[in-house]
Amino acid sequence: MTARTLYDKLVDAHKVCDLPGGDLLVYVDFHIMNEYTSPQAFSGLEAKGLKVWRPGAHLSVVDHVNGTRRREGPDEASKLLISNLTKNCDKHDIALYGLGDPRQGIEHVVVPEQGLVAPGMLIACGDSHTTTYGAYGALGFGIGTSEVEHVLASQTLRYQRLKSMRVIVDGGTAPGVTAKDIIMQVIKTVGAGAANGYAVEFAGSTITAQDMAGRMTICNMAVELGARAALIAADALTEAACRNKAHSGSHRFSVSDWTSDADASFDREVVINGADISPLVSWGTSPDQTLPIGSNLPSEVDMATPAAKQALTRSLGYMGLHEGQPLKGLQIDMAFIGSCTNSRIEDLRAAAKILAGRKIADGVTALIVPGSTATRIRAEAEGLDKIFSTAGFEWRPESGCSMCLAMNDDVAMDGERVASSTNRNFEGRQGRGARTHLMSPAMVAAAAIAGHITDVRDFAEKEG
Amino acid sequence: MATIISGKAAAFAQPNVDTDVIMPKRFLKTITREGLADGTFADLRFTESGEKRPEFVLNSADWRDASILVVGDNFGCGSSREHAVWGLRQLGVDAIIGTDFGGIFYDNARKNGLALLIVSKAVRNKLLAFAGDLETLQFNIDIAAKTIKAATQIFEFEMGQTCQTALIEGKDETFDTLKLAHKIRAFESANPNATRLIVNK
Numbered sequence: 173m174t175a176r177t178l179y180d181k182l183v184d185a186h187k188v189c190d191l192p193g194g195d196l197l198v199y200v201d202f203h204i205m206n207e208y209t210s211p212q213a214f215s216g217l218e219a220k221g222l223k224v225w226r227p228g229a230h231l232s233v234v235d236h237v238n239g240t241r242r243r244e245g246p247d248e249a250s251k252l253l254i255s256n257l258t259k260n261c262d263k264h265d266i267a268l269y270g271l272g273d274p275r276q277g278i279e280h281v282v283v284p285e286q287g288l289v290a291p292g293m294l295i296a297c298g299d300s301h302t303t304t305y306g307a308y309g310a311l312g313f314g315i316g317t318s319e320v321e322h323v324l325a326s327q328t329l330r331y332q333r334l335k336s337m338r339v340i341v342d343g344g345t346a347p348g349v350t351a352k353d354i355i356m357q358v359i360k361t362v363g364a365g366a367a368n369g370y371a372v373e374f375a376g377s378t379i380t381a382q383d384m385a386g387r388m389t390i391c392n393m394a395v396e397l398g399a400r401a402a403l404i405a406a407d408a409l410t411e412a413a414c415r416n417k418a419h420s421g422s423h424r425f426s427v428s429d430w431t432s433d434a435d436a437s438f439d440r441e442v443v444i445n446g447a448d449i450s451p452l453v454s455w456g457t458s459p460d461q462t463l464p465i466g467s468n469l470p471s472e473v474d475m476a477t478p479a480a481k482q483a484l485t486r487s488l489g490y491m492g493l494h495e496g497q498p499l500k501g502l503q504i505d506m507a508f509i510g511s512c513t514n515s516r517i518e519d520l521r522a523a524a525k526i527l528a529g530r531k532i533a534d535g536v537t538a539l540i541v542p543g544s545t546a547t548r549i550r551a552e553a554e555g556l557d558k559i560f561s562t563a564g565f566e567w568r569p570e571s572g573c574s575m576c577l578a579m580n581d582d583v584a585m586d587g588e589r590v591a592s593s594t595n596r597n598f599e600g601r602q603g604r605g606a607r608t609h610l611m612s613p614a615m616v617a618a619a620a621i622a623g624h625i626t627d628v629r630d631f632a633e634k635e636g
Numbered sequence: 637m638a639t640i641i642s643g644k645a646a647a648f649a650q651p652n653v654d655t656d657v658i659m660p661k662r663f664l665k666t667i668t669r670e671g672l673a674d675g676t677f678a679d680l681r682f683t684e685s686g687e688k689r690p691e692f693v694l695n696s697a698d699w700r701d702a703s704i705l706v707v708g709d710n711f712g713c714g715s716s717r718e719h720a721v722w723g724l725r726q727l728g729v730d731a732i733i734g735t736d737f738g739g740i741f742y743d744n745a746r747k748n749g750l751a752l753l754i755v756s757k758a759v760r761n762k763l764l765a766f767a768g769d770l771e772t773l774q775f776n777i778d779i780a781a782k783t784i785k786a787a788t789q790i791f792e793f794e795m796g797q798t799c800q801t802a803l804i805e806g807k808d809e810t811f812d813t814l815k816l817a818h819k820i821r822a823f824e825s826a827n828p829n830a831t832r833l834i835v836n837k
Contacts, residue, residue, distance in 0.1 A: 186830075188823045189816060193797030197816060199823050199830050209716060211667035220810065225820075228834035237665065249665035256667050267835040288835065300716045300740055316718035316744035318809075326813045328820055332796065364652055365710030368736045398713060400739040422833040458652040479708075483651055577715070579661045586684075598656045598714060600679050 175433035177336050178403050179371040182311040182430075186294040188328055198331040201293045203323045204279050205232040205266075207257040208579065209298030213320035214260040225327040227265040231288065232257055234270045235278045237579045240541050240568035243271045246581035264324075275418075277544020277571040280304040280392065280512035284384070285546050287417020291406035291430040296323055301512045301595065303395045306374075307387035308413070309406030309430035314395065334371040334400055338438040341378035343446035348629040350522065351386030352514060352593070352612035354378060355393040356452040356462050362442055364460040368398035370440065373432060378446035379404060384413045385518035392513045393595050396459040405431035451628055453499055454597045454610040456487035461597070462610070463499055465627045471495040490599055491607050492587065500626055502609070505588040507538040507565075507620035508602075509613050511576035514593035515543030519613040520551050523593075524559040526617035526631050532564035533623025539582060540565045541574040565620070578602045591619035639804050641730045641751060641777040643703035645767035645786070646693045653707065654714035655741060659723050669722045676723035694727075704775050706760065706767045707734040712741030721748045731777055733784065733793070735760050746802040747809065751779060753793035763791070779803050 176184070188197040205213075210232070217224070224230070234257060237250040245251035254271065261268040269275040275286055280301055283289050291309035295302060298320045305312030319329055339358055358374075372394050374387075382390065387404050394402030406427035414420060450464035463469070469488070472495055475481040488494060493502070509515065509523050520542060532538050540560050542548035548571060551557060557567045568574070568582075575582040576594040578601070584590050586605030593616050594601075597608040609625060618628040663675030680692045688695045694702060711734045712720065721744045724732075731751040745752045755763070763786060766772040772787035779800060784791045802809070824831050 185827075189819045191798070193801060195796075195798045197813065197819070199820070199827070201830050202833055202835075208664055209718070212669050212718075215667070216810075220808070222810065222814075226831065229831075231835045247665075252667065253665060267837045286836075288833070292829070298716055300714065314716040314740050316716055316721070316740055316747070318718060318744065318747040322810050322813065325810050326817070326820060327824075328813060330798065330809060330813065332798065365713055365736060365738070368710065368713075368739060396713075398710065398736075398739065418836055419833065424829055424832070479649065479651070482649075486650065577656070577661055579664065596654070596656070596714060598654045600660055601656050604660070604679060604684065 175436040177436045177438065178309065178373055178405055178430060178432040179311070179334070179336055179401060182292065182294065183333055185292065191330060196331045196333065197328050198294060200296045200323050200327055200329060201229065202288060202295045203230045204283060204295070204297035205230060205320060206236050206279055206299060207234050207253040208236045209317050210260070210320055211253065211256050212317045213324060216321040217324050222325045224264045224266065224324050229327060230266045232261050232266055232268045233276060233279045233282055235572045236577070238271055238570060238572045239580050240570045240572055240574050240582060243570055250580065271570070274545050277547065278512045278515065278573055281516060281543030281547060284308070284388065284413070285417070285544055287414060287419040290414050290423035291410055291425045291427055296329060300395045301392050303399060303402040304388050304392040304512060306391035306394070306402035307384060307404050308410055309403065309427070311401055311403070313401050335369055335439040337367055337370040337372045337440040337442065339372055339374050339442045339444065340376040341374065341444045341446055342376040343378060345378060345446045345449055348451050348632055349449050350612040350614065351382050351389040353449050353452050355390045356610065357444060357449045359393065359396050359460050360452065360462045361444060362397055364396055364458045365398040370399055371401035371403065372397060372399040373403045375405065380407065383518060384409060385516045388516070389513055396595060451612065451615055453615065453625055455491065455493065455499055457490050457597055457599050458487070459595070459597060459610065461487055465500055465625070467499055469493055469495055469497045469499060502589065502625045504536060504591045504619050504624060506584050506590040507532065507536055507616050508575045508590055508592045508594065509616050510539070510541035510543070510574050511594040512543065512573070513595040514613045515541065515547065517547050517550055519593065520547070520556050523613040523617040524556045526614050526628060527563040527565070527621070528559050530563055530621050532620040536620050536623055538565040538620045539568060539575060541568045542571055544571050547571070575602055591616045591625060639778060639780040641704065641779070642775065643730065644699060644701060644773050645704040645706055645763070645775040646699040646702035647706050647764045647767040648693055649708045649764050651708035652710045652713055655712060655717050655720040655738070656714055658712065658720040659717055664717060664719055672719055672723035673726035676727045698770055701728070703728050703730045704777070705729060705732045706763045707732055709735050711737050713738035716740045718744045721745050721750055725750055733760065733763055746799045749803060749806060751777065751803050753777065753784065753795065755791060755793050759791050
């Protein structure tokens with residue numbers, strides 16, 4: 173038998189049949205919905221007179237539009253999205269972890285917490301960050317609303333097999349370097365969009381040394397490379413993470429089945445040295461526009477092509493920056509810790525470690541939105557809420573995507589600069605004209621204290 | 637669904653145009669697919685007070701009725717929101733020519749009759765120049781032959797068979813798939829792991 177990649181094994185295991193034109197029909201083991209990309213799928217289903225194929229295979233959560241101060245949508249349109257999801261789930265007998273449910277939270281934080289992901293699964297969701305589940309050796313990918321309807325009706329998707337890329341990150345990393353910095357380094361090296369059409373498997377000792385939260389951060393943000401799937405081989409850590417959860421009994425798997433064969437070949441391979449990674453900060457409006465803290469912004473003369481020059485000028489203009497300026501010292505207006513990339517208990521602990529015994533700078537508005545209700549309760553039991561509140565962060569009582577995409581009322585104003593633990597620094601992402609700098613949760617904490625973008629390692633040293 | 641798309645092409649060379657830019661979040665709070673034309677590229681097209689930005693190509697008198705866009709690399713990256721594709725269609729965009737597209741955006745497009753044509757960087761740059769010139773902005777696209785005719789030259793583009801068939805036939809994929817219901821049931825019977833999970837209510 174020819175050697176296969178983990179990706180091939182996952183696709184093969186879910187193949188229902190071949191389709192004309194070379195695509196496959198693949199079976200979806202588990203499907204997640206939210207309130208904003210599912211309404212038109214349900215109405216499409218109903219307009220066509222179709223039923224949900226297997227209602228037990230779906231979970232809906234409210235996470236994108238809900239407020240984080242109060243348990244409700246911040247406006248009438250949001251309230252309608254939430255009530256519409258409730259109505260659709262009732263009607264089609266689908267599980268809903270809505271506002272007030274102790275299991276509610278950001279979909280990609282809730283699913284692992286509830287033991288709904290296990291190695292070998294195929295998981296789809298109308299959200300691009302569904303690549304997160306690759307951390308468990310599962311094939312997760314985002315789909316559009318038409319595909320949500322297709323999964324509801326048939327429990328399958330029409331699927332085109334992707335090319336394969338392996339990103340090997342090897343060796344130890346310097347203190348202060350987190351999983352966020354690792355994936356930002358990969359995006360910086362490979363380029364935003366360079367993995368369009370690829371499934372990316374992360375391998376190497378730097379990757380396997382990450383805990384599950386770190387692995388999820390890496391697979392989550394792989395979509396910013398363009399990767400339609402991100403994977404990390406299952407191992408003992410994965411197996412342990414699947415135990416003692418609400419749905420653990422629903423899975424049968426052997427972790428050794430969900431790794432690439434030793435002699436499997438990949439269409440593209442990238443090697444990164446773990447020791448070369450520093451804490452990174454984004455300076456522009458694409459997730460590959462990042463630099464190690466301590467760097468100066470690029471200059472026009474460094475740009476190889478007129479198009480690159482133009483892109484630089486546009487990014488700098490939007491961000492209110494000028495070429496060659498040092499990254500360190502940029503004054504911030506807001507600090508945000510949250511999102512499906514970095515809002516798990518491990519992320520909160522890392523930020524709290526920096527904030528303990530310190531205060532955020534005057535003039536900085538700082539928010540922390542735990543990734544799920546369960547994460548919030550756990551953090552409160554550990555006393556983390558006190559550390560955040562004492563430091564001057566607003567500890568928000570409700571969970572959701574919040575200011576990662578600012579669909580609720582947590583929004584940055586035009587021209588405001590935000591140190592953010594999120595995944596996208598796109599124009600307008602955190603509010604019209606808002607200027608996002610992506611970084612790790614600990615780096616956000618450090619920036620909030622200093623009042624400007626700074627090196628978290630200066631804080632860690634003082635502790636020692 | 638027509639196999640020929642002809643119309644004016646507009647050059648929009650900015651790289652990494654994400655779906656947040658194509659359809660800003662304030663237009664996403666809807667339970668229908670309608671009414672998204674004004675939201676499309678809203679922050680590029682309009683100032684905060686609602687005035688048209690003259691520098692945006694689709695606001696210029698010569699290109700406001702363009703139905704084809706020639707775009708920068710990695711167009712449609714980011715969020716899965718199909719609202720971006722719905723909005724482009726409602727704005728009158730029939731085809732987009734680029735070097736590569738965000739994966740989810742690419743799949744969403746064919747389900748809504750939006751043709752995404754993949755060409756090399758060299759061809760894209762040539763087409764950007766043609767689209768930017770009043771003499772050569774009229775393009776003619778043949779989906780079946782996979783060709784673009786611009787300025788009397790013919791360029792080939794890449795498109796998978798599934799996408800090509802979907803654009804030409806415009807069939808509903810859900811109904812097509814449900815014709816294979818027996819195969820889906822056979823898969824479920826053969827793979828108990830696939831159906832073991834029942835999400836707790």
